[in-house]
Amino acid sequence: MGIAALVGTPIKRREDPRLITGQATYVDDLKLPGMLYMAVLRSPYGHARIRSINTEAAKQAPGVVAVYTAQDLKGVVGNIPVAAPLPPHITNGMGRRGPLAEGKVRFYGDPVAVVIAESRYGARDALDLIEVDYEPLPAVVDPEKAAQPDAPLLYEEFGTNVAASVRPPTDEIDRVFAETQANGGIVVRQRMVNQRLAPSPMETRGVVAEFRKADRTLTIWSSSQIPHLLRNYLAEQLGLPQHQVRVIVPEVGGGFGCKLNIYPEEALAAFAAMKTGHPVKWIEDRSENLAVTIHGRDQINYVEVAATRDGKITGLKVHVVSDLGAYLQFFTDVIAIAFTLPMICGCYDIPVAYGSCDIVFTNKAPTDAYRGAGRPEAAYIAERAVDLVAHALGKDPAEVRMINFVKPEQFPHKMATGTVYDSGNYQLALEKAMQLIGYQQLRAEQAQKRAQGKLMGIGISSYVEICGIGPKGLTPFGLYESARVRVDQSGDVLIYTGASPHGQGEETTFAQIAADEFGIPIERVLVLHGDTDSTPEGRGTYGSRTTAVGGTAVYNAVQKLKEKMKQIAAHMLEASPADVTLEDGKFSVAGAPQKAVTFAEVAAAANFSNTLPPGIEPGLETTVFFEPEACTFPFGTHICVVEIDKDTGEVHLRRYVAVDDCGRQLNPLLVAGQIHGGIVQGVGQALFEGVVYDENGQLLTSTFMDYAMPLASELPPFELDHTVTPTPYNPLGVKGVGEAGTIAATPAVAGAVADALGLPHVDIPFTPERIWRIIQQQQAQPQA
Amino acid sequence: MIPATFEYHPASSVDEAIALLSQYGDDAKLLAGGHSLIPTMKLRLAQPAHLIDIGRIPGLSYIREEGNVVAVGALTTYATIERSEVLRRYFAVLPECASVIGDPQVRNRGTIGGSISHADPSADMPGAVRALKAEIRVRGPNGERTVAADDFFLGTFTTALEPGEMVTEIRFPLPPARTGSAYTKLANKASHYAVAGCAAVVTLGADGACTAASVVITGAGTMPTRASAVEAALMGKQLDEATVAEAASHAAEGLELMEDIHGSKQYRAQMAAVMARRAILKAAERARG
Numbered sequence A: 001m002g003i004a005a006l007v008g009t010p011i012k013r014r015e016d017p018r019l020i021t022g023q024a025t026y027v028d029d030l031k032l033p034g035m036l037y038m039a040v041l042r043s044p045y046g047h048a049r050i051r052s053i054n055t056e057a058a059k060q061a062p063g064v065v066a067v068y069t070a071q072d073l074k075g076v077v078g079n080i081p082v083a084a085p086l087p088p089h090i091t092n093g094m095g096r097r098g099p100l101a102e103g104k105v106r107f108y109g110d111p112v113a114v115v116i117a118e119s120r121y122g123a124r125d126a127l128d129l130i131e132v133d134y135e136p137l138p139a140v141v142d143p144e145k146a147a148q149p150d151a152p153l154l155y156e157e158f159g160t161n162v163a164a165s166v167r168p169p170t171d172e173i174d175r176v177f178a179e180t181q182a183n184g185g186i187v188v189r190q191r192m193v194n195q196r197l198a199p200s201p202m203e204t205r206g207v208v209a210e211f212r213k214a215d216r217t218l219t220i221w222s223s224s225q226i227p228h229l230l231r232n233y234l235a236e237q238l239g240l241p242q243h244q245v246r247v248i249v250p251e252v253g254g255g256f257g258c259k260l261n262i263y264p265e266e267a268l269a270a271f272a273a274m275k276t277g278h279p280v281k282w283i284e285d286r287s288e289n290l291a292v293t294i295h296g297r298d299q300i301n302y303v304e305v306a307a308t309r310d311g312k313i314t315g316l317k318v319h320v321v322s323d324l325g326a327y328l329q330f331f332t333d334v335i336a337i338a339f340t341l342p343m344i345c346g347c348y349d350i351p352v353a354y355g356s357c358d359i360v361f362t363n364k365a366p367t368d369a370y371r372g373a374g375r376p377e378a379a380y381i382a383e384r385a386v387d388l389v390a391h392a393l394g395k396d397p398a399e400v401r402m403i404n405f406v407k408p409e410q411f412p413h414k415m416a417t418g419t420v421y422d423s424g425n426y427q428l429a430l431e432k433a434m435q436l437i438g439y440q441q442l443r444a445e446q447a448q449k450r451a452q453g454k455l456m457g458i459g460i461s462s463y464v465e466i467c468g469i470g471p472k473g474l475t476p477f478g479l480y481e482s483a484r485v486r487v488d489q490s491g492d493v494l495i496y497t498g499a500s501p502h503g504q505g506e507e508t509t510f511a512q513i514a515a516d517e518f519g520i521p522i523e524r525v526l527v528l529h530g531d532t533d534s535t536p537e538g539r540g541t542y543g544s545r546t547t548a549v550g551g552t553a554v555y556n557a558v559q560k561l562k563e564k565m566k567q568i569a570a571h572m573l574e575a576s577p578a579d580v581t582l583e584d585g586k587f588s589v590a591g592a593p594q595k596a597v598t599f600a601e602v603a604a605a606a607n608f609s610n611t612l613p614p615g616i617e618p619g620l621e622t623t624v625f626f627e628p629e630a631c632t633f634p635f636g637t638h639i640c641v642v643e644i645d646k647d648t649g650e651v652h653l654r655r656y657v658a659v660d661d662c663g664r665q666l667n668p669l670l671v672a673g674q675i676h677g678g679i680v681q682g683v684g685q686a687l688f689e690g691v692v693y694d695e696n697g698q699l700l701t702s703t704f705m706d707y708a709m710p711l712a713s714e715l716p717p718f719e720l721d722h723t724v725t726p727t728p729y730n731p732l733g734v735k736g737v738g739e740a741g742t743i744a745a746t747p748a749v750a751g752a753v754a755d756a757l758g759l760p761h762v763d764i765p766f767t768p769e770r771i772w773r774i775i776q777q778q779q780a781q782p783q784a
Numbered sequence B: 001m002i003p004a005t006f007e008y009h010p011a012s013s014v015d016e017a018i019a020l021l022s023q024y025g026d027d028a029k030l031l032a033g034g035h036s037l038i039p040t041m042k043l044r045l046a047q048p049a050h051l052i053d054i055g056r057i058p059g060l061s062y063i064r065e066e067g068n069v070v071a072v073g074a075l076t077t078y079a080t081i082e083r084s085e086v087l088r089r090y091f092a093v094l095p096e097c098a099s100v101i102g103d104p105q106v107r108n109r110g111t112i113g114g115s116i117s118h119a120d121p122s123a124d125m126p127g128a129v130r131a132l133k134a135e136i137r138v139r140g141p142n143g144e145r146t147v148a149a150d151d152f153f154l155g156t157f158t159t160a161l162e163p164g165e166m167v168t169e170i171r172f173p174l175p176p177a178r179t180g181s182a183y184t185k186l187a188n189k190a191s192h193y194a195v196a197g198c199a200a201v202v203t204l205g206a207d208g209a210c211t212a213a214s215v216v217i218t219g220a221g222t223m224p225t226r227a228s229a230v231e232a233a234l235m236g237k238q239l240d241e242a243t244v245a246e247a248a249s250h251a252a253e254g255l256e257l258m259e260d261i262h263g264s265k266q267y268r269a270q271m272a273a274v275m276a277r278r279a280i281l282k283a284a285e286r287a288r289g
Ligand SMILES: Cc1cc2nc3c(=O)[nH]c(=O)nc-3n(C[C@H](O)[C@H](O)[C@H](O)COP(=O)(O)OP(=O)(O)OC[C@H]3O[C@@H](n4cnc5c(N)ncnc54)[C@H](O)[C@@H]3O)c2cc1C
Pocket: B029, B030, B031, B032, B033, B034, B035, B036, B037, B038, B039, B074, B100, B101, B102, B103, B106, B109, B110, B111, B112, B113, B114, B115, B117, B118, B120, B122, B123, B124, B125, B161, B165, B166, B167, B168, B191, B192, B193, B194
């Protein structure tokens, strides 16, 4: 019997031993000779004019090497990069900024000056010596108020805070709503708030910059998800050729999208290193992380849904108000437009869908991609819409889902939004989840509990998301991925991926792919990443794309090397390449299995080259770029049960079942890990988390004393299962799983809480007081 | 999150600590478990120039029965309190209260002396100490004195400690027979400090009627506050659900209510009542044995 296939087996992560024994190197572990430390002075105001900055005292402080303000950067350091500036205003500079605030500060934490000092402590102390004369200005933190004509303006010269509006004509959706109502159907309307979240990775951001003046090379170590994009944009920002910038991404302790960005501190550390000639380190502290690293979500959604009396949805109309915060980060402006609106139909075959959107600046931290990036908002809209219909018609929410699902035979399916879904079997996932949780028994129990006056609710989320970006034209630059695969002379396989795993486990899954394809033990495969010198091009890790796109690049590269190795083996075996097969690490001739050479022998021959046939290049190495032809659409159903403490308003999550379909699973253990973490973050949004500013733009959740992270002790064990519907768009059949749990969980819990309270909708997060107030109201005016 | 510069002075005895405190005056702070002080310093809300570490002073961590008192040393950690058989026997409220403070790391470092000296209105332990009518032993430049817990807490982060004084011991009088105690809290979902909490101690007569009640509310108000109206409403009564609920509904009377993003005044007042009801019922059940 041959070596057991690795793909599909739950092998443990190969990266874990170094991570859990403290032997991994993070940015903050780096110590370079002569290294200086940077600290950032930040605005204590939500909105203020800077009258003057006096840095003299700080410059005199012991150990201080330099103090920089926006003045020093003028003409030297360019603006913070924005991937896809939208017309009309952003293309004209609205929301763009240099690394340090100039003239005005626009949110609490806005960077104003930096101190470079010999110690981290000295740098921090000197911040207190910088005098900034601020003239506080009225702030606006509510995006709907910010869109009003009389609102305080962040960018006076544009005369508005609304950066862009998408408003297609409404004739068709209006007609559908009118017809539905004329035919006895219903139209349900609901405003929903999808609150602002802080991604909060365990490792905050950090950067070390080193500049060698002699050859003008800049090396940046950054806790980033995008080494190559960072290199490319930073080079542009600093006016250096790309090849003079090297980005190294060491171990990264979580990103969740917030490290898919080029931040002010990277350019600031680089600038300081170039000016002082010393390496410069900056490590973000937790309060900075909560205040200035991008936030996620922060949308207000106006949802209108029309349905027949039987529960068939006839039309969906959604208006999104997207709060951009004060400035643009990498994808800030396009999250709602490019990722929420195209997905508002969820898994439902809704004949007519309409989406409009306003994107609005406010005096808050910039928003951007946070695990799910616009798709959690879309799933929330779709799932809440279906629940609204079920509630209005008095139908079971599972039944309304079944009625409206896109059917398996309809794929590939073009949705009313224009988005084309690859494959799916939504019914199957829902049925499986219902069976697993014992849906009918739970409904019976719920009826009993209700009779006793107890609050129990069941919530369903049949989500679908868009992954595997991206095909050409979807984004301003191709979102391909690269893989360089090399077989050395001892037969070890080295994979250099342009993806940038930071907790997802691709050092394991990519090795599984190569080991299986070559028929060699996984110990002989090494996956390397995170250095723009060893892997010159790549796009990084985000959007649940790394296995679908980066894994496929690895797979394709391995196929190319296999072909070459077959030719070499054929020569060694004096056979025709067409007759040579590779199995269990041996090349043999069909029909004559005793005639064989090993994988290692062929690798040695290729690398030593002396015995190679003419026309075959020495070496065993190839670089492959894979750009998918279409996106993938993972889906599934999550069902949960909540109980509510009527006295306190506390919501207890009692059970949680997740049936996910991410296509083929390369490693079920890693899939489960992604689902677990994702669910926790989704539940976190529903029950606990929320960034809160006061009216003046003061951040009230600047530490974990006030920003509520979910704790293990507050969560039940998750019960997981899956279905497998491969995507036709990559040879591995994989769809992506990194964000599924987060996307699915929030609407599941939201549905359960609304169900427990017997209401069509309750806004997240379900803080105890919010729920308690609802219960108080209900008790004061008993329902008819 | 880097504190301002300070000088560190490890004290090897209470006398040395007090001498250092006298020497540096307002510029100095005692450091015990550091789990309130250090976070405050890292946020630069406190910037003491001198830190006097009392955490290494030997002989300040103990739980001792001394006649009709159980004496607890100021440096005794929550973890020790949580596991103490003696405390569990006489004052269930103490280990119960300790067990809901923070997480294991916090409980391994935080001290009872530090908690009551800090007097955070949302902290848990001050409620239990006050409900048990403990005596707080304090040493200062002028020698030793004892302060009743009811006189110790004066307001938010404010105690009866005079400059130069430190807490050395907390003394809990042994309860009469048929006494039960309990602590309940509604935790702030972020910090897990109390949005509202209640420490209750009740003594029942042979007929089951309440002969003594001590009820203290944490979290809801600006300091751990005795709920006198609740106590009065319990006295002489059988502690059934209805009686306790009625009595507990007075929990917020006399409270100077706090308000933040985790709870309005109205909510905190109501939660004080809910927590009081639950704590009193639990204490009564324990009193019945
Ligand atoms: C993550 C986290 C979670 C927490 N959760 C909770 C919670 O749920 N509930 C809760 O009640 N608390 C909580 N705490 C606080 C914790 O209980 C603290 O340990 C406690 O409040 C202070 O005790 P300490 O020994 O750490 O004191 P320190 O922090 O060392 O000192 C606190 C203050 O008291 C003074 N002081 C200390 N000892 C003495 C003494 N013997 N005499 C005079 N003054 C003294 C110090 O000078 C200082 O001003 C939490 C803390 C953390 C870090």
